[in-house]
Amino acid sequence: MRGKFLLLVLLVVSLPGLISAESGEKLWLRYVPVSETVLDDYSTLDNIYAEGESPVINVAKEELLRALEGMTGMDVEINKKLSGSSVYLGVGLHEKLELPGIEEHLNTCGDEGFVIREIGGEKGLRIVITANTDAGVLYGTFAFIRKLQNEEEIQGLDIVEAPKYQHRLLNHWDNLDGTVERGYAGHSIWWNRERSFDDLKEDYVVYARANASVGINGTVLNNVNANPDVLTDEYIEKFARFAEVLRPYNIKVYMSVNFSSPAIIGNLEDSDPLKDEVREWWKNKVKEIYDEIPDFGGFLVKANSEGQPGPQDYGRTHADGANMLAEALEPYNGIVMWRAFVYAPSGDDRAKQAYKEFVPLDGEFHENVIVQVKNGPVDFQPREPFSPVFGAMEHTPLMIEFQITQEYLGFSNHLAYLPTMQKETFESDTYVNGAGSTVAKATDGSLFDQKHTAIAGVANIGRDTNWTGHHFAQANWFAFGRLAWDHTLRADEIGREWLGMTFSNDSAFVKPTLNIMMRSREAVVNYMTPLGLHHLMGWSHHHGPEPWTEIEDARPDWLPKYYHKASKDGIGFDRSTSGSDAVSQYEEPLASMYNNPQTCPENLILWFHHLPWNYTMSSGLSLWDELCYHYYDGVEEVRLMQKKWDRLDGFIDAERFEHVQHKLKIQSREAEWWRDACLLYFQTFSEMSIPPELERPVHDLEELKKIKFDMTHHN
Numbered sequence: 001m002r003g004k005f006l007l008l009v010l011l012v013v014s015l016p017g018l019i020s021a022e023s024g025e026k027l028w029l030r031y032v033p034v035s036e037t038v039l040d041d042y043s044t045l046d047n048i049y050a051e052g053e054s055p056v057i058n059v060a061k062e063e064l065l066r067a068l069e070g071m072t073g074m075d076v077e078i079n080k081k082l083s084g085s086s087v088y089l090g091v092g093l094h095e096k097l098e099l100p101g102i103e104e105h106l107n108t109c110g111d112e113g114f115v116i117r118e119i120g121g122e123k124g125l126r127i128v129i130t131a132n133t134d135a136g137v138l139y140g141t142f143a144f145i146r147k148l149q150n151e152e153e154i155q156g157l158d159i160v161e162a163p164k165y166q167h168r169l170l171n172h173w174d175n176l177d178g179t180v181e182r183g184y185a186g187h188s189i190w191w192n193r194e195r196s197f198d199d200l201k202e203d204y205v206v207y208a209r210a211n212a213s214v215g216i217n218g219t220v221l222n223n224v225n226a227n228p229d230v231l232t233d234e235y236i237e238k239f240a241r242f243a244e245v246l247r248p249y250n251i252k253v254y255m256s257v258n259f260s261s262p263a264i265i266g267n268l269e270d271s272d273p274l275k276d277e278v279r280e281w282w283k284n285k286v287k288e289i290y291d292e293i294p295d296f297g298g299f300l301v302k303a304n305s306e307g308q309p310g311p312q313d314y315g316r317t318h319a320d321g322a323n324m325l326a327e328a329l330e331p332y333n334g335i336v337m338w339r340a341f342v343y344a345p346s347g348d349d350r351a352k353q354a355y356k357e358f359v360p361l362d363g364e365f366h367e368n369v370i371v372q373v374k375n376g377p378v379d380f381q382p383r384e385p386f387s388p389v390f391g392a393m394e395h396t397p398l399m400i401e402f403q404i405t406q407e408y409l410g411f412s413n414h415l416a417y418l419p420t421m422q423k424e425t426f427e428s429d430t431y432v433n434g435a436g437s438t439v440a441k442a443t444d445g446s447l448f449d450q451k452h453t454a455i456a457g458v459a460n461i462g463r464d465t466n467w468t469g470h471h472f473a474q475a476n477w478f479a480f481g482r483l484a485w486d487h488t489l490r491a492d493e494i495g496r497e498w499l500g501m502t503f504s505n506d507s508a509f510v511k512p513t514l515n516i517m518m519r520s521r522e523a524v525v526n527y528m529t530p531l532g533l534h535h536l537m538g539w540s541h542h543h544g545p546e547p548w549t550e551i552e553d554a555r556p557d558w559l560p561k562y563y564h565k566a567s568k569d570g571i572g573f574d575r576s577t578s579g580s581d582a583v584s585q586y587e588e589p590l591a592s593m594y595n596n597p598q599t600c601p602e603n604l605i606l607w608f609h610h611l612p613w614n615y616t617m618s619s620g621l622s623l624w625d626e627l628c629y630h631y632y633d634g635v636e637e638v639r640l641m642q643k644k645w646d647r648l649d650g651f652i653d654a655e656r657f658e659h660v661q662h663k664l665k666i667q668s669r670e671a672e673w674w675r676d677a678c679l680l681y682f683q684t685f686s687e688m689s690i691p692p693e694l695e696r697p698v699h700d701l702e703e704l705k706k707i708k709f710d711m712t713h714h715n
């Protein structure tokens with residue numbers, strides 16, 4: 001009865017203009033009523049049986065209850081006995097229910113995979129969600145809920161899944177003073193000075209549910225530029241409290257540590273990793289942590305990078321440093337994630353440095369060390385080739401670090417759906433073991449035997465009501481989790497799921513919006529850094545174009561000119577064998593392919609080559625004209641995004657609709673800013689004009705150079 005009544009109410013409420021306002025605070029876990037087409041089927045799921053009473057199982061049960069009640073309008077019961085139930089959750093249920101065939105599936109599921117099966121019954125549909133562990137049941141439950149949110153057919157459901165990576169982590173670059181490095185969604189959710197832990201506890205639960213719903217099972221709560229205080233009693237206690245809230249959602253906490261902690265907070269003479277007292281200090285510290293947090297995940301370390309201390313300060317190697325920490329963590333099964341983001345103003349091409357420092361150390365790291373490699377050899381640019389470190393360290397587990405926060409893709413002002421970029425990285429072929437040796441395979445354990453597999457995403461989360469600043473930036477958090485679970489998922493599939501859960505399943509809404517999302521990253525590449533250009537942004541804030549920047553005393557590799565090398569004779573960074581020879585860090589046939597401008601993919605051509613302005617591109621256009629077309633295409637694409645979005649008025653609540661509309665306006669203006677700044681500046685070298693068929697720039701170069709960016713608006 002109640003279900004039917006609710007449906008009526010719903011029909012009225014969903015008339016255009018009457019859709020109730022939403023702030024985005026519930027993320028993709030809104031559990032709004034489903035449409036009539038699936039309601040009958042879903043309404044048979046009115047009774048849940050859960051095996052066991054662990055906190056994880058209780059969370060799964062409660063979530064399913066909430067989801068079913070929200071989506072069907074029914075009262076759902078928790079059944080204490082097996083018989084007469086319609087959804088069964090728990091470990092070992094296939095035996096109790098005598099279901100053949102599930103055992104074999106479970107053998108392939110590992111610790112966190114699951115089986116979902118619809119087993120039919122006299123009264124209607126019956127669903128079993130089972131796994132080898134309670135955590136697997138939790139993930140299975142969320143996967144099932146996702147299907148319901150997407151209004152999928154559940155009759156005959158038969159799903160077996162297991163995650164591709166073992167450790168799937170968010171990295172928060174959150175400082176203990178509450179600011180977030182490269183964060184564009186407000187202050188830190190963890191280190192808030194005004195609001196107490198208890199005050200924010202409900203938010204932590206939403207955070208935990210969101211992460212569990214996509215399979216994220218670890219989180220680093222503080223910035224890699226780590227404050228040593230994090231290892232004091234005060235902060236260990238705080239970490240323990242966070243761990244307690246996150247534990248029922250199968251999320252472990254991790255800590256970024258400062259390599260000089262023994263000297264800074266331990267009062268030791270120094271932090272030399274080969275000194276006994278330093279090693280002892282870390283062992284004791286690790287014990288203190290595990291006394292408080294028995295399932296603590298481990299450490300993340302940025303060492304000898306951008307001014308951070310590290311083992312090289314004492315003439316030791318990255319392996320010496322990492323292994324010292326690994327030894328301390330080993331008795332508790334903790335891991336060390338040691339970042340390979342290193343570069344120094346050595347005169348050598350920055351893109352080559354991680355490879356040069358780390359590849360010679362292959363085989364020297366302990367088993368519980370994972371080397372964390374950024375997805376581009378320079379930084380998180382809108383497009384870079386994959387890092388040549390992937391595939392080059394057969395005896396060392398490597399993990400990809402993606403950036404979910406849009407440091408170089410328009411902050412939280414630009415709609416840039418990142419999975420298309422991440423898929424490009426996953427699917428890049430390293431050729432290290434012949435064709436098909438993709439980056440995904442070189443990191444997920446299928447190419448090399450490795451004890452640990454992992455992946456990390458730098459979070460885009462803050463205290464903004466909608467968590468991520470831009471409503472569409474939520475999609476990047478969601479999608480990171482989905483890809484960490486299964487990197488073979490398609491970007492559009494994930495986008496489709498997210499849209500259905502977050503906004504609407506109406507295909508008249510989903511299709512154009514998905515189209516906007518799928519084209520958005522290439523739009524950003526085009527209006528910021530087409531054809532392999534990179535690092536053209538303001539050198540400190542990283543927002544907006546400043547290809548002209550010159551700063552005396554600044555490190556050259558922080559300035560755009562180091563990367564674009566525009567001059568009268570052309571543009572681009574020569575990384576060919578006659579240049580920095582970065583191409584040789586790649587296996588054949590890649591090295592030769594990249595080395596020759598004729599065979600180098602044009603979307604990376606200026607990454608690998610310095611070419612004359614009149615160089616003929618495959619289109620027949622000169623490089624200069626081609627560059628102009630790319631920049632203009634980028635701007636046009638954003639205008640198209642705006643038009644498509646404007647037509648969707650009425651499909652979703654006005655609050656979120658208008659918020660996105662407003663952000664698209666900013667993006668459109670900033671795309672023009674990028675285009676004009678880069679083209680007008682490069683034109684001073686090329687001395688060629690913007691093709692007459694293209695519209696005139698709307699800015700004046702000298703005016704653009706005067707813009708002073710105020711970071712305070714973005715934090």
Ligand code: GCW
Nearest residue numbers: 173181182224225302341379
């Ligand atoms: O790209 C740079 C960022 C820094 C960041 C660094 C890193 C946390 O601009 O803000 O520091 O990368 O990844 O360590």
